[in-house]
Amino acid sequence: MSGRIIWAVIIGMAVVNFAIRFPSIAILSRTELPAWAKRWLSYIPVSAMATLVVGGVIRPDGQWLGPLENPYLWASGVTGLVYWRFRSFLGATIVGVVCFLAFTALLG
Amino acid sequence: MPEERSKQDACPPRARFVRGLKLGLPIFLGYAPIGAAFGIVARGLGFTPLQAAICSGTALAGAGQLIALQLLGAGAGAVAVVFTTAIVNLRYVLFGAAMSQHVTGMTLPHQAFLAFTLTDETFAVNIDDSRRGTADFASMAGVGVIAWTGWVLGSAAGALAAGAIGDPTRFGVQFAMPAMFTALLVAQAEDRTHVLTAVVAALFAIGLMLILPDPWYLIVAPVLAATVATVVSR
Numbered sequence: 001m002s003g004r005i006i007w008a009v010i011i012g013m014a015v016v017n018f019a020i021r022f023p024s025i026a027i028l029s030r031t032e033l034p035a036w037a038k039r040w041l042s043y044i045p046v047s048a049m050a051t052l053v054v055g056g057v058i059r060p061d062g063q064w065l066g067p068l069e070n071p072y073l074w075a076s077g078v079t080g081l082v083y084w085r086f087r088s089f090l091g092a093t094i095v096g097v098v099c100f101l102a103f104t105a106l107l108g
Numbered sequence: 109m110p111e112e113r114s115k116q117d118a119c120p121p122r123a124r125f126v127r128g129l130k131l132g133l134p135i136f137l138g139y140a141p142i143g144a145a146f147g148i149v150a151r152g153l154g155f156t157p158l159q160a161a162i163c164s165g166t167a168l169a170g171a172g173q174l175i176a177l178q179l180l181g182a183g184a185g186a187v188a189v190v191f192t193t194a195i196v197n198l199r200y201v202l203f204g205a206a207m208s209q210h211v212t213g214m215t216l217p218h219q220a221f222l223a224f225t226l227t228d229e230t231f232a233v234n235i236d237d238s239r240r241g242t243a244d245f246a247s248m249a250g251v252g253v254i255a256w257t258g259w260v261l262g263s264a265a266g267a268l269a270a271g272a273i274g275d276p277t278r279f280g281v282q283f284a285m286p287a288m289f290t291a292l293l294v295a296q297a298e299d300r301t302h303v304l305t306a307v308v309a310a311l312f313a314i315g316l317m318l319i320l321p322d323p324w325y326l327i328v329a330p331v332l333a334a335t336v337a338t339v340v341s342r
Contacts, residue, residue, distance in 0.1 A: 005186050006159055009176060012190035014166035020197055022223035024204035029212045029219065036338060043337040044206040045235045046302045047309035047330035048199065049293035052228060054313040055326065056286035062322065075283055076290045083291040089233070090134035092294075096287030097280040104280070 071103035121246040128250020131237060134291075135229045135251070136258030138284040142170070143259045145276045147266025149177045157267035164263035168256060170227060170285070172196040199326045203231045210238040211248075218245045225252025228285075232292035239298075301341055309333035 033041075057072045058064065067073055079096030083089065143164055150160040167173055172193035179189045203226060211219055222234075222245070230251050237243040237251075266273065297303045312332045316325035 003154075005180070006155055008186035009180065009189050010159060010163045010166065012186060013163065013169060013173070013176060013193050016190055016194045017167045017169050017172070017197055017200075018224060020194060021200045021204050021226045022220055024201050025208045025211060025219050025223050025226075026216060028205050028208035029214070033209070036342075038209060039341070040334050040338040041206045041209055043302070043305050043334035044202055044330055045232060046293070046296040046306050047333035047337070048203065048206075048228070048326075049232055049289055049296050050306035050309035050333070051313040051326055051329040052289040053286065053293050054310045055317065056289055058314065059317060060282070060286070072283060072286055076286055079287045079290040080294050083294045087295075089288075089291050089295070090137065092291040093134050093138055093284065093287045096290065097283050100283035100287070101280045 069107055071100055071107050074103045074107075075100035124244060124246035125250040125253075128247035128252075129254045130250075131233055131247065132230065132251035132254035135227075135233065135255040135288065138229070138288045139255060139258035140262035140265070141276060141279060141281040142284055143262025144266030144273060145281050146173055146177070147263040147268070148270045148273060148276060149174070149181075150263070151267045151270040153177060153180055155267065157264055160267035161260055161264040165256070165260045167193075168225065168227060168259060169193055169197055170259075196323050196326075199330070200226055202327060202330060203228075206235065207231060210235060210243065211245075214245055218249075222248055222252060225249075225256055227255060229288050229292065230255050232296065236292070236295045301337065305333055305337040308336050 053076060057076045058070070060072050065072065075096050078099045079092050082095045083092035086092070146164065147157070147160045150163065151157065155163070163173065169176075175196055176189045176193050179192055184192075204223060207222070207226065211222060214222075230248075233251050234243055234248045237247065266276070293306060297306050309329050309332075312329040313325050316329050320328065
């Protein structure tokens with residue numbers, strides 16, 4: 001692959017990713033939003049995380065997996081329980097990855 | 109709030125920054141192996157280790173970068189690659205909007221720095237911390253810096269040691285992101301309304317994955333779920 005294409009992609013992604021992230025923070029933090037809009041925004045984090053979990057767990061790599069052949073689903077369940085019980089982000093993530101390897105071996 | 113503010117003021121910025129580094133340590137540990145996976149694939153496509161590190165350090169785009177490599181490998185041109193990663197990362201417009209309510213009063217350069225380090229994980233950790241009243245620029249910057257470091261070091265290491273590491277999936281790397289998302293989801297589900305909102309978002313996500321081309325469900329499902337929650341909780 002030519003160095004020119006690689007540099008074009010690197011520069012393009014850098015510019016575009018910042019252009020996507022910055023304006024909404026800069027503009028909306030200086031705008032007085034109505035109460036309903038603030039409430040709406042307060043539900044975005046939980047909704048976004050639920051969406052990311054579902055996408056990454058039920059259909060990893062774009063492929064739908066049933067419950068009995070899906071180590072992602074079971075490992076995610078354990079990860080959630082560990083976080084809920086111990087409130088440790090690090091602990092839950094590590095236990096989750098270990099369980100994933102175990103469930104992968106178990107479910108073939 | 110005034111009490112919390114005075115507590116923060118009593119704590120020097122450096123200590124608050126270090127607190128942010130500690131908060132973000134799990135992100136570092138999660139990002140480093142995924143970054144390594146990016147580095148390995150990038151090297152295979154002709155990136156030098158320096159190019160892989162610069163790409164990760166300037167884009168910090170996670171899944172967007174991995175998809176960019178897939179497209180490059182399939183022979184796509186630079187414009188198509190950049191455009192596709194932009195679509196994949198459009199959800200950050202939404203995340204930035206939600207973040208904006210937690211960074212009011214910060215200077216534009218500080219907000220620019222936080223925008224630069226905005227990822228799914230830094231977003232969730234900082235919002236969670238902010239709702240407890242313990243976040244400020246220094247702590248959020250700490251979370252961002254440690255996440256960025258994990259991603260960039262991982263990418264560089266992967267690109268440098270591509271031959272020695274081999275297939276990173278045998279270490280369970282592919283579950284690092286879903287594991288972090290799951291823990292962060294439970295952290296966000298603080299009361300009954302938020303739990304129900306998560307369930308509604310999950311159902312929308314499943315339905316939308318069936319009918320929309322990727323990755324639009326990532327943007328549309330949260331928008332719909334937050335709208336339902338706002339209307340119902342009125």
